[in-house]
Amino acid sequence: DIQLTQSPSFLSASVGDRVTITCRASQDITSYLAWYQQKPGKAPNLLIYAASTLQSGVPSRFSGSGSGTQFTLTISSLQPEDSAIYYCQQLHSYPFITFGQGTRLEIK
Amino acid sequence: EVQLVESGGGLVQPGMSLRLSCAASGFTFDDHAMHWVRQVPGKGLEWVSSISWDSDNVDYADSVKGRFSISRDNAKNSLYLQMNSLRAEDSAVYYCAKDFEETAMVQGIMIKGLYGMDVWGQGTTVTVSS
Numbered sequence: 001d002i003q004l005t006q007s008p009s010f011l012s013a014s015v016g017d018r019v020t021i022t023c024r025a026s027q028d029i030t031s032y033l034a035w036y037q038q039k040p041g042k043a044p045n046l047l048i049y050a051a052s053t054l055q056s057g058v059p060s061r062f063s064g065s066g067s068g069t070q071f072t073l074t075i076s077s078l079q080p081e082d083s084a085i086y087y088c089q090q091l092h093s094y095p096f097i098t099f100g101q102g103t104r105l106e107i108k
Numbered sequence: 109e110v111q112l113v114e115s116g117g118g119l120v121q122p123g124m125s126l127r128l129s130c131a132a133s134g135f136t137f138d139d140h141a142m143h144w145v146r147q148v149p150g151k152g153l154e155w156v157s158s159i160s161w162d163s164d165n166v167d168y169a170d171s172v173k174g175r176f177s178i179s180r181d182n183a184k185n186s187l188y189l190q191m192n193s194l195r196a197e198d199s200a201v202y203y204c205a206k207d208f209e210e211t212a213m214v215q216g217i218m219i220k221g222l223y224g225m226d227v228w229g230q231g232t233t234v235t236v237s238s
Contacts, residue, residue, distance in 0.1 A: 031214045034224035043203055043228035050212030050223050095158035095167045102152045
């Protein structure tokens with residue numbers, strides 16, 4: 001199984017800050033990585049796919065980068081509505097998909 | 109409006125069975141593979157099962173293999189998850205999700221493939237307890 005490890009597990013930042021979340025894969029997954037945002041009581045929402053492509057309708061302050069085993073999700077200027085849990089997901093071993101353990105982002 | 113609506117969750121005793129349903133609307137259901145993903149409250153996401161558009165390919169996480177069965181009825185735009193021999197550790201919110209197929213850059217080449225899950229239901233809660 002391909003394992004995904006996210007860091008940090010918890011992040012607290014202020015409005016306007018630049019925030020970066022990292023996802024490391026246990027083996028090469030090329031660019032088959034997606035990022036999701038999940039708010040309390042809601043289903044996950046697809047933000048980024050193919051490691052760096054912004055999903056339609058997602059604000060441009062979100063961006064993704066990386067390939068192979070190391071990936072990052074960046075929020076360029078944090079907004080209050082960005083408070084959520086963020087998950088990475090690998091699809092390299094589709095359909096045996098795995099998720100990272102999540103990063104909780106708190107707005108100070 | 110593109111939508112997935114799950115139903116069928118509830119409280120069930122260990123060892124019993126439950127069948128979840130997911131009604132799809134707003135998109136061509138039989139064009140897409142579908143998934144079940146679960147989440148223990150306060151915990152992370154776990155992929156449970158997938159089914160191809162034509163039901164020819166079904167797959168399961170090791171944690172549910174042999175106990176759960178995924179199926180679909182394209183005429184009814186519906187996805188199902190039959191859960192047997194339920195255990196306490198199966199207690200979770202169960203989401204159905206639609207495959208996201210796109211053309212994207214992979215290692216410098218534009219490749220059409222499956223890149224995520226772009227539509228999710230609101231979830232249905234399964235509690236396994238005596």
